[in-house]
Amino acid sequence: MDERRGGRINHTIQRELGPLIEGLSDPRLSSMTSVTSVDVNRDLSVAKVYVSIFGTEEERASALEALRSAATRLRMAISQRIEIRTMPKLSFYADLTMQTGADMEQLIDRVMGEDSRRYSDRDGS
Numbered sequence: 001m002d003e004r005r006g007g008r009i010n011h012t013i014q015r016e017l018g019p020l021i022e023g024l025s026d027p028r029l030s031s032m033t034s035v036t037s038v039d040v041n042r043d044l045s046v047a048k049v050y051v052s053i054f055g056t057e058e059e060r061a062s063a064l065e066a067l068r069s070a071a072t073r074l075r076m077a078i079s080q081r082i083e084i085r086t087m088p089k090l091s092f093y094a095d096l097t098m099q100t101g102a103d104m105e106q107l108i109d110r111v112m113g114e115d116s117r118r119y120s121d122r123d124g125s
Contacts, residue, residue, distance in 0.1 A: 009084065013047055014038040016078045017090075021051075021067070028066035030055050036095040040088050047088035050095035060094055067092040 017035045032054035039048045051067065053060045067074075071090040079087035 009040050009044070010038040010047075012082055013040065013049075013078060013088075016081050017049065017074065020074050020077050024066070024070055026066040026070065028062040030059060030063055033063055033067075036097070044084070044086040044088050047090050049090050049092050051092060052095045052097070064092055064094055 014035050014037065017038070021029070021033060021035065030053055032052075034052050035049060036052045037050045039050075040046070041048075049067075051064070053063045055063070071092065075087055075090050
């Protein structure tokens, strides 16, 4: 499979999965769950689906479990929406990029706050 075709398949699966996941009625799924990327292997047997899930570590684990249990149903639904010779098996993984970014932002804010307190203490002495 050439790179262009692989990228097109990745994008198409990602685009189709979003609304399908939103339509799932599993209470373990957060409304803040989004598909950030899809990576289909060369032989189209497996698609690694990366999802961003906002919430606690427990909520993320629970939502991933829900997605994994719905994987076959989602795979069938996608295969009815797009024309593809072989519909890959869907494997779900947490994409922690957004969470890591939020954690870094909190850390920077904390350090900036400590710095400003440190400098104001110096100025006040």
